[in-house]
Amino acid sequence: xxxxxxxxxxxxxxxxxxxxxxxxxxxxxxxxxxxxxxxxxxxxxxxxxxxxxxxxxxxxxxxxxxxxxxxxxxxxxxxxxxxxxxxxxxxxxxxxxxxxxxxxxxxxxxxxxxxxxxxxxxxxxxxxxxxxxxxxxxxxxxxxxxxxxxxxxxxxxxxxxxxxxxxxxxxxxxxxxxxxxxxxxxxxxxxxxxxxxxxxxxxxxxxxxxxxxxxxxxxxxxxxxx
Numbered sequence: 101x102x103x104x105x106x107x108x109x110x111x112x113x114x115x116x117x118x119x120x121x122x123x124x125x126x127x128x129x130x131x132x133x134x135x136x137x138x139x140x141x142x143x144x145x146x147x148x149x150x151x152x153x154x155x156x157x158x159x160x161x162x163x164x165x166x167x168x169x170x171x172x173x174x175x176x177x178x179x180x181x182x183x184x185x186x187x188x189x190x191x192x193x194x195x196x197x198x199x200x201x202x203x204x205x206x207x208x209x210x211x212x213x214x215x216x217x218x219x220x221x222x223x224x225x226x227x228x229x230x231x232x233x234x235x236x237x238x239x240x241x242x243x244x245x246x247x248x249x250x251x252x253x254x255x256x257x258x259x260x261x262x263x264x265x266x267x268x269x270x271x272x273x274x275x276x277x278x279x280x281x282x283x284x285x286x287x288x289x290x291x292x293x294x295x296x297x298x299x300x301x302x303x304x305x306x307x308x309x310x311x312x313x314x315x316x317x318x319x320x321x322x323x324x325x326x
Contacts, residue, residue, distance in 0.1 A: 104131035106170060107305060108211065110158065110202050111177035113141045115259050116217055119298020120175055125151060129306050134171065136164050136202075159198050161205040168209035173305050176202060177217040188229065196237045203241055212247040213309075215301055220255040220288050220317065242313055249313040250304055254321070256291040288317035300324040 107124055111117040112135040122144050124130050134152045135141065143151055156164040158178065179195045180186055186194075203214055222234035238251055300321040307324075316324075 102129060102306075104129055105172045105305065106130075106132040106134070108168060108171045108174040108206065109133060109135045109177075110137070110174070110199075111179065111217070113137055113139070114177050114179070115294050116257065116298045116301070117175070117177035119295045120177065120301045121298075123299040123302035124305075127302065127306060132171075134167055136167065158202070159193070161201050164202075165205055165209070168205055168211070171206075171209070171211055173213040173215070174203075174206045174211050175215045175217075175301055175305070177301070178202075179217065191230075192233055196233050196240070199237055200240045203244055203246075207244045207246060213250070213305060214241065214244075214246045214248075215250040215304065216241060216252060217297075217301070218251050218253050220253045222251075222253060247311055248309055250301075250309070251313060251315045252297070252301060252321075253288070253315060253317050254292050254297055255289040255318065257294050257297060258291045259294045287319060290318045292318055292321050296325050297321055 107130060109117060109121060109124075112121045118141070121133065121135065124133050125144055125147055130150060132150050132152065134154065136154050136156050136158065138155065138158060140153055140155065143153070154164060154167050156167070158164075176199055178199060180191055199216070206214060216238070218238060219231065219234045221228070221231045222238055223231055224235035224239055226232045226235055241249055241251070300316070303324045304316070
């Protein structure tokens with residue numbers, strides 16, 4: 101029988117995080133899921149006794165460090181979603197500094213496998229502020245030298261609800277119609293349904309993977325869901 105694993109989550113209240121949580125709690129391979137957050141979230145019906153929630157200051161590792169030991173893996177889907185929702189300083193603090201602090205604390209607590217929700221095109225040398233910060237975050241995670249590091253890089257995340265106004269509403273409607281022109285290297289830019297992305301992050305924890313860092317795009321998301 102495969103060993104059951106315990107998983108930490110930061111960002112379980114978000115669109116992708118909530119879907120990853122549902123998939124984890126539905127798996128017989130999961131021994132425990134601990135969600136760290138600033139507020140309680142509504143637990144899925146399948147939660148049962150394996151789901152724990154801790155209210156913490158996500159920006160202060162001292163507030164959550166005691167909850168980390170005993171977990172083999174961690175999923176981080178924390179982020180502002182849209183850089184335009186706040187200042188650049190807030191975006192860096194939330195999407196990079198906070199995540200790196202969480203990852204470093206996880207590493208110190210014995211977490212072996214760390215998963216990040218990033219973005220397609222993440223590159224520390226990018227001219228895009230958004231992609232540059234995402235790339236710097238990934239490089240910082242690599243330095244921590246987890247036994248296994250999974251970097252998920254979706255393009256457009258297709259949600260059933262429009263969260264960011266008219267521009268996202270138009271994009272959500274149009275993006276799926278572009279798949280037929282996105283071939284070859286452009287396949288990674290295809291839109292992915294939020295439930296598929298969350299499920300892929302959960303399922304990836306349960307499969308055997310090579311040590312070191314791996315980058316996952318649209319094709320890998322689909323394979324994990326197959």
